[in-house]
């Protein structure tokens with residue numbers, strides 16, 4: 373599905389990832405864990421094409437997309453939800469979704485589907501996104517990504533800074549999305565319990581290197597916590 377192969381990438385002259393390999397299973401979830409500054413967001417930016425690796429390859433269904441522009445990757449079925457619950461604050465919830473849907477085949481149906489996944493958003497359709505809570509804005513950001521009908525979804529810390537009750541809602545939706553087939557997810561997540569529940573594969577990043585990886589699931593949780601504690 374999505375393969376990040378020995379990627380070296382950074383900003384200007386500073387290298388952040390020193391040869392990182394991550395594989396996202398078809399219709400499955402790969403979780404990336406690591407402390408602040410480890411390079412998790414940098415990895416997602418390289419995956420979606422906002423940063424170009426100086427070495428290594430990114431492949432989607434076997435096709436080398438390392439030099440493809442972000443919009444070309446989106447056209448191939450990739451969607452990216454950046455860290456920080458971003459939305460157009462002066463547009464309403466519905467307008468934020470329609471913005472992505474406009475000009476797409478099945479655009480309106482896709483907006484309805486996205487709203488169906490996040491019932492909380494339905495009642496907020498005409499509220500300006502700038503007035504939504506952090507959790508509601510995060511749901512909107514995920515919904516907006518889903519409007520493009522992606523095959524691969526890149527999620528950067530979808531539960532960061534969100535109150536616990538809404539975190540559970542967002543987690544359940546991500547699990548449901550991953551479970552219904554046809555969608556692969558690369559999930560950056562600091563909550564180890566949720567990440568390991570969702571993931572078939574996990575990767576621990578430390579200072580731009582994968583220091584631990586393996587099969588996901590509850591059983592691996594202890595070894596991940598240990599890898600993160602050092």
Ligand SMILES: Nc1ncnc2c1ncn2[C@@H]1O[C@H](COP(=O)(O)OP(=O)(O)OP(=O)(O)O)[C@@H](O)[C@H]1O
Pocket residue numbers: 383388406407408409410411412413414415455
């Ligand atoms: N736009 C940028 N320009 C220069 N350096 C950057 C930029 N963004 C991130 N960095 C640096 O790259 C390194 C990795 O940052 P990154 O944002 O990928 O970490 P992260 O694992 O996502 O952290 P967090 O958990 O805090 O989100 C850090 O040292 C950071 O200072």
Ligand SMILES: [Mg+2]
Pocket residue numbers: 412413414455528
């Ligand atoms: Mg980050």
